[in-house]
Amino acid sequence: MNIPAGSLELESVDHLVLAIDAAFPNSQPRVFAPAAGSDYSWPHVEQAGLLCLRSTRNSAPIADRVQTHLCDAEELLNFPAPKRREEFEREFTAYWSHRATKSADRARVWSLVTPGGVTREVAYFFDARSNRHVIADDKDELKRWLRNTSANPGDKEIYPTWLFRLSQPWTPREFPETGDEITKLLPQDIVRKCLEPGLLSPFLFEVDTQTGTAFAGVVLRGAERRDVMKGFRHMSKVPAARIVGSYAKRPVERCKVARVDGAWVHGRDHPSSYALVKNRKVAIIGCGAIGAAVARLLAQAGVGEQIFVDGDSLTTANISRHPLGMFHVGFNKAAALQEHLRREFPHLKFEHAFQRRFESLTKKDLEQLASADLIISAGIDFDGEAALDHWRRSLGRPPAHISAWVEAYAAAGHAVLLYGKASILAGFDGEERPNFRLTDWPDESGALIVEAGCGNSFQPHGVIDLHPTVGMAAGLALDTLLDKVPASCRRVWMGDPAVVEANGGTLRETFSDRLTMREFVWP
Numbered sequence: 290m291n292i293p294a295g296s297l298e299l300e301s302v303d304h305l306v307l308a309i310d311a312a313f314p315n316s317q318p319r320v321f322a323p324a325a326g327s328d329y330s331w332p333h334v335e336q337a338g339l340l341c342l343r344s345t346r347n348s349a350p351i352a353d354r355v356q357t358h359l360c361d362a363e364e365l366l367n368f369p370a371p372k373r374r375e376e377f378e379r380e381f382t383a384y385w386s387h388r389a390t391k392s393a394d395r396a397r398v399w400s401l402v403t404p405g406g407v408t409r410e411v412a413y414f415f416d417a418r419s420n421r422h423v424i425a426d427d428k429d430e431l432k433r434w435l436r437n438t439s440a441n442p443g444d445k446e447i448y449p450t451w452l453f454r455l456s457q458p459w460t461p462r463e464f465p466e467t468g469d470e471i472t473k474l475l476p477q478d479i480v481r482k483c484l485e486p487g488l489l490s491p492f493l494f495e496v497d498t499q500t501g502t503a504f505a506g507v508v509l510r511g512a513e514r515r516d517v518m519k520g521f522r523h524m525s526k527v528p529a530a531r532i533v534g535s536y537a538k539r540p541v542e543r544c545k546v547a548r549v550d551g552a553w554v555h556g557r558d559h560p561s562s563y564a565l566v567k568n569r570k571v572a573i574i575g576c577g578a579i580g581a582a583v584a585r586l587l588a589q590a591g592v593g594e595q596i597f598v599d600g601d602s603l604t605t606a607n608i609s610r611h612p613l614g615m616f617h618v619g620f621n622k623a624a625a626l627q628e629h630l631r632r633e634f635p636h637l638k639f640e641h642a643f644q645r646r647f648e649s650l651t652k653k654d655l656e657q658l659a660s661a662d663l664i665i666s667a668g669i670d671f672d673g674e675a676a677l678d679h680w681r682r683s684l685g686r687p688p689a690h691i692s693a694w695v696e697a698y699a700a701a702g703h704a705v706l707l708y709g710k711a712s713i714l715a716g717f718d719g720e721e722r723p724n725f726r727l728t729d730w731p732d733e734s735g736a737l738i739v740e741a742g743c744g745n746s747f748q749p750h751g752v753i754d755l756h757p758t759v760g761m762a763a764g765l766a767l768d769t770l771l772d773k774v775p776a777s778c779r780r781v782w783m784g785d786p787a788v789v790e791a792n793g794g795t796l797r798e799t800f801s802d803r804l805t806m807r808e809f810v811w812p
Contacts, residue, residue, distance in 0.1 A: 290304060290305045290306075290307065290359070291303065291304045292304055292305065297363070297366045297367055298366060298367045298368060298369065299322070299325055299331055299366045299367075301324045301325065301326070302322045302324045302325050302366055303324055304322075304323070304324070305320055305321065305322055305359070305362060306320070306321040306322075306323065307319075307320055307355065307358070307359070308320075308321065314347055314351055314354075315347055316347075317344050317345065317358075318345075318354060318355055318358050319339060319340075320339075320340045320342060320358050320359065320361075320362045321337060321338045321339055321340065322334065322338045322340060322362070322366060323337070323338045324338070325338045325340075325366070326338065329384060329387065329388065329461035329462070330461070330462065331366075331368075331373065332365075332368065332373050332376035332377050332380070333365055333376065334365075335387075340361075340362050340365055340366075342358055342361045342362060342365065343357075343361055345357050345358065374460060375499075377458070377460040377461065378457060378458040378460070378498060378499070379498055379499045379500060380498075380500075381458035381459070381496065381498050381503045381505075382498075382503045382504075382505070384460075384461050385464070385503075385505045385543065385545070386545050387461075388461055388464055388543055389543050389544060389545050390540075390541075390542040390543050390544070397420065397421055397422060397506070397508065397542075397544040397545070398421070398422045398423075398424065398491055398493070398506035398508075398544045398545070398546045398547070399421055399422070399423045399424070399546070399547050399548075399549050400424050400425075400493060400504050400506075400546050400547070400548050400549065400550065401423065401424065401425035401426070401430060401431065401434055401549055401550050401636065402424060402425060402426055402452060402493065402495070402504075402550060403426055403550060403552070404495065404502040404504075404550070404552065404553075404558065405502065406426075406452070406454070406495070407454050408451075408452060408453055408454040409451075409452055410449050410450070410451060410452075410479065410482070411424055411425065411426055411427070411449070411450055411451070411452045411493065412424070412425055412426070412427055412428045412430075412431050412447055412448070412449060412450070413425075413431070413447070413448055413449075413450045413491055414431055414435060414440075414442050414446060414447050414448075415446075415488075415489065415491075416435075416440060418440075422489075422491040422506070422508070422544075423435065423549075424450065424452075424491065424493050424506075428444070428447050431447060432447065434549075434635045434636060435635075437631040437632065437634075437635035437636075437639075438631075438632060438635050439632065448483075448485065448488070449479075449482045449483060450483050450490065450491055450492055450493070451475060451479060451483050451492055451493075452492075452493045452494070452495060453474060453492065453493070453494045453495070454495050454496070455494055455495065455496035456496075457496065458496045458498055458503065464543060465507060465541045465543070466540065466541055467537065467538050467539065467540060467541060468509050468511070468536030468537055468538065468539045468540075468541060469533075469536065469537040469538065470541070471492055471507060471509060471536075471541060472484070472509075472533045472536050472537070475533075477529065480529045480532060480533060481529060481532065484509070484511065484532050484533065484536065486511045486512060486513065486514040486516075486517040486518075486524070486532060486535060487511075487513055487514035489508050489509070489510055490508065490509045490510075490511070490536075491506060491507070491508050491509075491544075492506065492507050492508075492509070493505075493506055493546070494506070494507070501557075501558050501559075502558060504546040504548060505543070505544075505546060506543075506544040506545070506546045507541045507542060507543055507544060508541075508542040508544055509536050509539070509541060509542075510536075510539055510542070511532070511535040511536045511539065512535035512536075512539075516535070517531060517532060517535050549635075549636060550636065551563060551567055551591055551636050551637075552564075554591075554634075554636065555567075555589075555590065555591035556591075561591070562590060562591065562767065562771055563590070563591035565770070565771055566590060566591050566592045566593065566767070566770050566771065567591055567592075567593045568593050569592055569593055569594070569662045569663070569770045570592075570593065570594040570595070570596070570660065570661045570662050570663075571587055571592055571594070571595050571596070571661060571662065571663045571664075571665060571766065571770070572595070572596040572597075572598065572657070572658045572661040572663070572664045572665070572688075573595060573596070573597055573598065573664075573665045573667060574598040574599075574647050574664065574665065574666045574667070574669060574673070574677060575598070575599060575666055575667040575668050575669040575673070576597050576598070576599035576622040576623045576626045576667075577599070577601075577607070577611065577622065577667065577668050578607070578610040578611050578612075578668070578752070578755055578759075579667040579668045579693055579694070579695070579755065579758065579759055579762065580597075580599070580665065580667030580668060580693075581611055581612045581613065581622065581626050582611075582612050582755070582756070582759040582763075583665060583667060583693070583759055583762050583763045583766065584597065584626060584630065585612050585630065585633075586759070586760070586763035587763060587766060587767070588630050588633070588634045588637055589634075590763075590767055591637070592637070592767075592770065593637060593638060594637065594638035594639070594640065595630070595637070595638075595639055596639075596640070596641045596642075596643070596657055596658065596661060597622075597623035597624075597626050597627055597639070597641070597642045597643070598623055598642075598643045598645070598646075598647055598650065598654075598658075599621065599622040599623040599626075599643075599644070599646075600621075600644060600645045600646040600649065601621070601622055602619055602620060602621050602622065603617050603618050603619065603620055603621075603622050603625060604618060604619075605618055606747070609751070609752060610750075610751065610752045610755060612626075612629075613625055613626065613629060617629070621642075621644040623642040623643060623644055624642045624644055626642070627639045627641075627642035641654075641657050646673060647666075647669070647673050647676055647677050648672070648673065648676045655680065658688075659684055659688065661688045662688060662689065662770060663688055663689045663690070663691065663766060663769055663770060664677070664681065664688050664689070664690045664691070665690075665691045665692075665693065665762070665766060666690070666691070666692045666693070667692075667693050667694070667762070668693070668694050668695070671717075671721045674692060674713055674714075675714065677690070678690075678712055678713050678714055682710050682712060687709060687710065689706065689707065689708055689769050690706070690707045690713070691704055691705065691706050691707075691762065691765055691766055691769065692704070692705045692707075692713050693705075693758065693761075693762035694758075695748065695750065695754075695755060695758050696726060696727060696728050697728060697730060697748055697749065697750075697789070697792070697794060698748070698749055698750045698754065698784075698788050698789065698792060698794075699748070699750035699751075699754035699755050699757075699758060699784065700727075700728060700754075700784040700785060700786070700788045700789045700794075701726070701727040701728055701781065701782060701783060701784060701800065702755075702757060702758025702761060702762075702781070702782035702784070703723065703725070703758075703779060703780070703781055703782075704758070704761050704762040704765045704779065704780045704781075705777075705778075705779040705811065706765055706769060706774060706777055706778050706779065706780075706811070707777050707811065708776065708777050709777075711777045711811060711812075715811075715812045716779075716811070716812045724812075725779065725781075725799065725809075726797065727781070727783065727796070727797050727799055727800040728789050728794045728795065728796060728797065728800065729794065729795040729797065730793070730794050730795070731793070731795070749792075754784070757782045757784065757806070758782050761780050761782050761806055762780075764780075765780050776810070776811075777810075777811035778808055778809060778810055778811050779808070779809050779811050780806060780807070780808045780809075781806065781807050781808075781809065782805075782806050783800055783801070783802050783803060783804070783805045783806075783807065784803065784804060785803055785804065786800055786803055
């Protein structure tokens with residue numbers, strides 16, 4: 290499609306090329322402006338002059354779709370200067386990534402920094418295992434995060450660097466190219482701390498855009514230490530100007546930044562429950578299939594700290610239902626879950642894993658549990674529930690308590706929330722069974738299967754059967770932490786009643802629905 294010379298704001302464009310692929314009309318037409326170049330001087334113009342345009346509906350008439358794309362192309366190529374800058378600023382992060390020195394690389398800078406601060410000193414560690422710089426607000430936060438990832442650097446391996454707060458986003462033509470464009474921004478008293486000849490020096494930039502906070506990273510590579518020190522016996526004697534000059538005309542490595550702070554991980558900076566639960570503590574007693582799955586969901590929701598209690602080790606028979614796999618067989622469930630979630634969510638706290646039953650916890654252990662906002666007992670036996678209930682109710686200010694379990698075949702599941710001095714035992718009969726159970730099993734036949742061996746038995750159900758109850762229990766826990774549940778209650782999952790009857794069980798009248806969750810007052 291030819292275009293009259295000078296008829297567009299981008300005057301170099303004299304024709305457009307409309308291209309479709311073999312999948313069309315189930316794909317988007319593409320419009321190229323070859324003469325527009327690909328030097329990022331115009332927004333939304335990519336390699337080979339490909340224009341980044343809005344998508345059209347595949348179901349629309351083909352002629353209308355083509356016309357829409359061509360009209361959008363004309364509008365884009367007629368953007369006035371203020372509009373062009375606005376578009377560059379709005380998509381600052383995308384353009385920075387496109388212009389990264391090694392654009393195909395994974396992000397070489399990871400940021401734990403809390404957004405919204407001012408220009409300031411921060412701390413970084415170079416992780417040689419992954420060729421990555423990790424930057425945090427301070428040394429203590431950085432060391433804790435690194436410990437959770439199995440790195441354990443000494444203080445001498447953590448260095449200061451500088452975070453620059455920009456007043457407005459750069460356009461691609463304003464991106465720094467050489468070291469002097471960075472070093473001239475550094476305060477004089479920080480130069481020696483942040484510029485260490487012989488080391489790669491990362492710097493972080495933060496700026497507000499129309500779509501939220503954006504981060505960009507650069508890495509400076511100065512001259513070799515021996516070259517900078519020529520004529521001087523010690524680095525401390527080298528003038529700061531000489532150190533700065535060693536970076537001046539060396540190229541800047543622009544780096545993508547991956548944010549790993551909690552606000553981004555748990556909500557991409559948009560309103561979420563994270564702000565309300567990041568300072569909450571949950572203790573989980575019983576780290577089996579239910580407890581471990583609930584723990585992971587709460588970690589994904591951003592609950593700031595979790596404590597784990599379990600005296601059992603993971604076996605090969607557990608892994609089809611347990612979030613942990615074969616790698617952790619033979620390890621204590623509480624300790625293995627702690628180690629696993631630390632690696633997966635290193636910005637959260639998993640400081641305590643007690644490798645014993647609740648009844649065997651020490652006074653010091655119990656003090657940790659008493660400091661929790663919520664205690665969850667998951668699939669533990671009646672003795673454990675009774676001991677927990679007695680201890681919790683003896684406290685002056687008992688933490689909230691959720692008890693979660695499933696009935697045979699996971700056809701029904703329960704999550705009971707108790708506040709204050711409310712007792713779980715109020716819902717159990719003289720045979721230590723819940724009064725509100727939904728199924729009965731004559732002589733317990735079918736409810737438990739005995740393994741070959743002495744005294745081992747298990748409930749017959751698979752992981753898919755279990756997950757409605759897991760989700761229900763985790764949802765009740767989150768609602769509790771968010772103060773959405775005003776009084777003690779119980780939630781019930783009613784699964785498929787046909788499964789119960791097919792396996793010799795009896796339905797109670799209260800099993801009144803299928804594939805439904807209900808909430809009831811307690812008891």
